[in-house]
Amino acid sequence: MAEPLAPGAAIGILGGGQLGRMLAVAASRLGLRAHVYDPAPDCPAAQVAAAATHAGWDDAAALAAFADAVDVVTYEWENVPTAALDAIEAVAPIRPNRRALAVSQDRVAEKEFLGGIGLTTAPWAPVGDAAALDAALAGIGCPAILKTARLGYDGKGQARIMAPSDAAPALAAMGGQMAVLEGFVVFEREISVIAARGLDGAVACYDPGENVHEAGILATTTVPARLSPGLRSDAVLIAARILNALDYVGVVGVELFVTRAGLLVNEIAPRVHNSGHWTQNGCAVDQFEQHIRAIAGWPLGDGARHADVVMENLIGDDILRVPDIAREAGAAIHLYGKAEARPGRKMGHVNRVRAKS
Amino acid sequence: MAEPLAPGAAIGILGGGQLGRMLAVAASRLGLRAHVYDPAPDCPAAQVAAAATHAGWDDAAALAAFADAVDVVTYEWENVPTAALDAIEAVAPIRPNRRALAVSQDRVAEKEFLGGIGLTTAPWAPVGDAAALDAALAGIGCPAILKTARLGYDGKGQARIMAPSDAAPALAAMGGQMAVLEGFVVFEREISVIAARGLDGAVACYDPGENVHEAGILATTTVPARLSPGLRSDAVLIAARILNALDYVGVVGVELFVTRAGLLVNEIAPRVHNSGHWTQNGCAVDQFEQHIRAIAGWPLGDGARHADVVMENLIGDDILRVPDIAREAGAAIHLYGKAEARPGRKMGHVNRVRAKS
Numbered sequence: 001m002a003e004p005l006a007p008g009a010a011i012g013i014l015g016g017g018q019l020g021r022m023l024a025v026a027a028s029r030l031g032l033r034a035h036v037y038d039p040a041p042d043c044p045a046a047q048v049a050a051a052a053t054h055a056g057w058d059d060a061a062a063l064a065a066f067a068d069a070v071d072v073v074t075y076e077w078e079n080v081p082t083a084a085l086d087a088i089e090a091v092a093p094i095r096p097n098r099r100a101l102a103v104s105q106d107r108v109a110e111k112e113f114l115g116g117i118g119l120t121t122a123p124w125a126p127v128g129d130a131a132a133l134d135a136a137l138a139g140i141g142c143p144a145i146l147k148t149a150r151l152g153y154d155g156k157g158q159a160r161i162m163a164p165s166d167a168a169p170a171l172a173a174m175g176g177q178m179a180v181l182e183g184f185v186v187f188e189r190e191i192s193v194i195a196a197r198g199l200d201g202a203v204a205c206y207d208p209g210e211n212v213h214e215a216g217i218l219a220t221t222t223v224p225a226r227l228s229p230g231l232r233s234d235a236v237l238i239a240a241r242i243l244n245a246l247d248y249v250g251v252v253g254v255e256l257f258v259t260r261a262g263l264l265v266n267e268i269a270p271r272v273h274n275s276g277h278w279t280q281n282g283c284a285v286d287q288f289e290q291h292i293r294a295i296a297g298w299p300l301g302d303g304a305r306h307a308d309v310v311m312e313n314l315i316g317d318d319i320l321r322v323p324d325i326a327r328e329a330g331a332a333i334h335l336y337g338k339a340e341a342r343p344g345r346k347m348g349h350v351n352r353v354r355a356k357s
Numbered sequence: 358m359a360e361p362l363a364p365g366a367a368i369g370i371l372g373g374g375q376l377g378r379m380l381a382v383a384a385s386r387l388g389l390r391a392h393v394y395d396p397a398p399d400c401p402a403a404q405v406a407a408a409a410t411h412a413g414w415d416d417a418a419a420l421a422a423f424a425d426a427v428d429v430v431t432y433e434w435e436n437v438p439t440a441a442l443d444a445i446e447a448v449a450p451i452r453p454n455r456r457a458l459a460v461s462q463d464r465v466a467e468k469e470f471l472g473g474i475g476l477t478t479a480p481w482a483p484v485g486d487a488a489a490l491d492a493a494l495a496g497i498g499c500p501a502i503l504k505t506a507r508l509g510y511d512g513k514g515q516a517r518i519m520a521p522s523d524a525a526p527a528l529a530a531m532g533g534q535m536a537v538l539e540g541f542v543v544f545e546r547e548i549s550v551i552a553a554r555g556l557d558g559a560v561a562c563y564d565p566g567e568n569v570h571e572a573g574i575l576a577t578t579t580v581p582a583r584l585s586p587g588l589r590s591d592a593v594l595i596a597a598r599i600l601n602a603l604d605y606v607g608v609v610g611v612e613l614f615v616t617r618a619g620l621l622v623n624e625i626a627p628r629v630h631n632s633g634h635w636t637q638n639g640c641a642v643d644q645f646e647q648h649i650r651a652i653a654g655w656p657l658g659d660g661a662r663h664a665d666v667v668m669e670n671l672i673g674d675d676i677l678r679v680p681d682i683a684r685e686a687g688a689a690i691h692l693y694g695k696a697e698a699r700p701g702r703k704m705g706h707v708n709r710v711r712a713k714s
Contacts, residue, residue, distance in 0.1 A: 004680065007692055025382050028405045031679075031692030031705065048385045050404040050694075281641060284689045284710045293683070302686045306712060307663055322388075323361065326650070329659045332641045335364055335388030337407075348388065353641050355663060355713070 005071055005296040007031030012070035012092065014084075016043030016052070018336040018346060019076035019272050019288075022280075024049045026288035032296060037066050044337045045076075060087045067091035074250060074295050078104045078270050079151055095199075095295040096250040100270040103246065107149045107180040110268060117245045119238060119265050122257075123183035133171050136181040137164060146170040149178040158216070185264055187257035191225045194276035195239035196251045196290045196300055203243055204300040205236045206287065209275050209311075211255070217344065221275045221311040223282060224357070227258070234263050242268060251276070251291035274346070278309035281332045281351040307353050314348040316341050325350050362428055362653040364388030369427035369449065371441075373400030373409070375693040375703060376433035376629050376645075379637075381406045383645035389653060394423050401694045402433075417444045424448035431607060431652050435461045435627050436508055452556075452652040453607040457627040460603065464506045464537040467625060474602045476595060476622050479614075480540035490528050493538040494521060503527040506535040515573070542621055544614035548582045551633035552596035553608045553647045553657055560600055561647065561657040562593045563640065566632050566668075568612070574701065578632040578668040580639060581714070584615070591620050599625060608633070608648035631703070635666035638689045638708040665711045676704040687711060 005011075011027045013020045016038030024034035024045050033050035036043065039057065046052035051069070055062030057080065067073060067088040074095055085101070088094060094101075103113045108126045115121065125136035127146065137144060142164065148157035159170035161181075171179070190213070195205040210225035211218055227235070239254045242265075253273025255266040276287035285293070285301025293301055314322070319341045325331050335348035362368075368384045370377045373395030381391035381402050390407035393400065396414065403409035408426070412419030414437065424430060424445040431452055442458070445451060451458075460470045465483045472478065482493035484503065494501065499521065505514035516527035518538075528536070547570070552562040567582035568575055584592070596611045599622075610630025612623040633644035642650070642658025650658055671679070676698045682688050692705035 007676065007679075007694070008696055021385070025385065025405065028378070028382065028694060029691050031694050033404060033694065047390060047407040048382065048405045284638060284687050284708075299680075299684045301683065302688065304686065306687075306710060319364065322364075323656075326658065327656045329661065330641050330663075331659065334386050337364070337385060337388050337390065339365055351641075353663060 004298045005032060008033065009296070010035050010051070010070040011292060011296065012037065012066060012073035012088075013045060013049070014073065014075035014080050014088075015077035016040060016045035016049075017076055018044050018338075018348075020045030021048055021336060022288045022334070023074070023076060023272065023292060026286065027292045029289060030292055030296070030298070032292065035066065035070050037063070042339070047337045057081050057084045063087040064091055072295050074291070075101075076271055096248050096252070096270045097246070100246045100248050100252075104268050104270045105150055107147060108178065111180065113245070114242075114265050114268075117241055119241065120262070121265050122185045125181050127171070127174075127179040127181050130168070130171055133167055133181060137161065137167060140181055140183040143184045145182050145184065146174060147180050147182065148174055149180055156216075185257050185259060187259045187264070189226065189258045190255060190266065191227060191235060191258060192221070192253055192255045192273065192275040193235045193239040194251060194253055194273055194279065194287050195236070195243055196287075196294050196303075197243040197248045198294050198300045199249050199297040200299075201244075202300050203240045204290065204303050205239055206276060206279055206283065206303045207305045208232060208235045208256075209278060211275050215344075217315060217346075218274045218313055219315075220313070221278055223278050223305060223309050231258060231263060238263060238265065250294045251287050274313065274349075275311075277334070277349050278311040278351055279303065280334065281353045282307045282309040306356060308355070308357050310352045312350050312352070313346055314350065316343045316345055316347065319347040322348070328352070330354060361655045362389060365390065366653070367392050367407070367427040368649060368653065369394065369423060369430040369445075370402060370406070371430065371432035371437050371445075372434035373397060373402035373406075374433055375401050375705075377402030378405055378693060379645045379691070380431070380433060380629065380649060383643065384649045386646060387649055387653070387655070389649065392423065392427050394420070399696070404694045414438050414441045420444040421448055429652050431648070432458075433628055453605050453609070453627045454603070457603045457605050457609075461625050461627045462507055464504060465535065468537065470602070471599075471622050471625075474598055476598065477619070478622050479542045482538050484528070484531075484536040484538050487525070487528055490524055490538065494518065494524060497538055497540040500541045502539050502541065503531060504537050504539060505531055506537055513573070542614050542616060544616045544621070546583065546615045547612060547623065548584060548592060548615060549578070549610055549612045549630065549632040550592045550596040551608060551610055551630055551636065551644050552593070552600055553644075553651050553660075554600040554605045555651050555657045556606050556654040557656075558601075559657050560597045561660050562596055563633060563636055563644065563660045564662045565589060565592045565613075566635060568632050572701075574672060574703075575631045575670055576672075577670070578635055580635050580662060580666050588615060588620060595620060595622060607651045608644050631670065631706075632668075634691070634706050635668040635708055636660065637691065638710045639664045639666040663713060665714050667709045669707050669709070670703055671705040671707065673698055673700045673702055673704065679705070682707050685709070
């Protein structure tokens with residue numbers, strides 16, 4: 001195994017949003033230098049990074065120079081274009097690896113991968129055209145949900161099919177892109193596991209969090225989740241199986257549905273995850289530092305939870321509540337440095353910390 | 358009272374060492390932009406700041422432009438030259454105020470201030486020449502310690518006087534600078550209180566920490582300190598009296614000796630303090646964020662302690678122990694991004710976190 005990166009080494013981060021911002025800060029805690037790549041000049045991560053390259057995702061020369069200036073490259077965003085990754089990988093290692101990206105960039109690949117390692121998902125079928133959608137609906141039934149195979153996030157690129165008459169408009173909403181039909185899952189709650197795998201193959205999991213979404217966007221994550229010891233252990237084993245199967249290095253977010261029949265895997269995010277933000281105030285080593293440790297070849301840190309936390313996203317005008325939140329006991333505020341509070345835009349989050357129950 | 362600074366406002370920080378670095382990160386958590394002023398191009402704070410000015414302390418034009426680019430100016434270092442402060446204050450407010458700086462820049466002013474508000478210090482006398490030193494020694498007795506009035510830190514600019522024959526060399530070591538003779542204090546332990554005062558006059562104190570120095574440099578701070586409830590309350594009242602008397606805005610570090618006769622004030626630092634680093638992993642709002650909140654006109658945050666912490670400074674070659682520390686359970690590492698590990702140089706610290714006792 002390669003030596004761990006020493007203080008002063010540079011971590012390249014593709015994408016300069018809030019996840020890149022918090023990764024950059026975590027890198028600084030380990031004495032490492034963050035170098036952010038993002039087209040937007042005043043992106044959130046550049047405000048806290050030692051260096052930034054502002055260039056397009058199609059600028060091969062800028063990508064190569066960026067890769068040459070750093071020791072390892074990671075990403076806050078799983079939809080980095082393939083050509084950009086090619087330009088980088090010729091120069092510097094990318095962690096997590098390309099396979100993890102390929103699997104999570106495409107819902108068909110993701111579901112095939114999950115099924116292939118014996119994990120359960122909602123019933124699904126690939127949908128390329130109207131005939132495939134009809135066949136899929138015949139098998140899966142209504143209600144169901146049609147999702148673009150690629151580039152979906154926060155509920156975008158999705159259409160519900162409550163009855164067969166919804167099929168045509170749902171397909172039209174996909175805009176001709178490859179899609180996936182998923183059967184509706186009746187679940188008691190949604191949880192997620194934030195887990196990490198080191199360059200040495202060691203795996204560490206944070207305590208599962210319980211998620212509540214509003215309008216397709218994560219609203220809150222609560223730890224501890226309401227979860228039996230058996231399901232808690234299942235959740236951790238599922239995450240570990242995914243990490244090992246992908247020869248993964250870094251932090252992964254695994255969203256799971258808790259159903260009567262056990263856990264179903266909803267989605268994998270090959271990066272630090274919004275539902276892991278609670279770790280900033282509940283653990284000695286948070287998910288951002290854990291990710292940096294993993295990709296830098298450091299030993300994984302101690303993710304044991306020392307407090308109960310409720311993470312609340314501050315979305316759009318929620319930012320106007322910050323003056324009140326600032327007066328709350330036990331509230332740790334994390335804002336992202338975004339100039340404009342558009343509806344649906346993640347502006348920050350607050351971790352409400354309590355003594356461990 | 359002025360409105361609190363809104364997200365996107367800029368905090369100017371004079372000095373780009375580790376304290377400036379951690380202040381810059383705390384500002385980012387509140388959605389504020391840090392702008393660091395430091396002559397050194399690759400100083401620790403510039404690596405995590407949204408902007409940096411690298412110019413000399415005598416560059417009035419650079420100082421004025423810096424002040425013009427920010428909404429409020431603070432400092433990580435109490436020895437900022439007076440002329441630099443004058444150049445800044447003509448353009449932007451400086452918090453904590455000039456009086457706090459003047460008092461803490463000069464041991465004579467500091468001790469006169471403390472005595473003037475009824476607080477007890479070690480016996481002391483100002484020493485400008487050999488005759489004054491003789492008179493001071495006659496009153497205070499041996500052993501004693503001679504310290505330069507200005508620019509002393511981490512045990513520098515100090516000479517012990519164990520017997521009258523040490524007086525001449527001790528005075529020579531002052532290099533002609535104004536000095537202070539302090540009587541030796543027999544103390545059980547040294548503690549410090551990190552306290553804050555907001556723009557609205559509200560005061561908040563962290564739990565006192567117990568400090569151990571080695572070779573004149575802080576080695577560890579432990580919370581909780583071994584301290585009776587009465588002395589704990591005295592410590593907090595002393596800090597509050599200092600803050601109110603100075604009409605202070607920001608975080609102050611107050612070092613106290615615990616003696617049989619009660620608490621003596623050793624020193625005031627008008628800034629975040631090394632002995633408050635434990636708050637990063639023991640409180641929802643740490644000393645760095647508390648300082649930024651205060652100078653930005655935000656409400657003070659919740660400094661209640663939710664864990665026990667031992668902070669250990671990593672000095673010089675201690676940095677070589679980081680790979681081992683990284684494997685420890687409960688160890689939160691904070692490195693400063695300094696390229697060279699010179700003897701006596703603070704390279705980072707580790708907060709060892711345990712469940713609250």
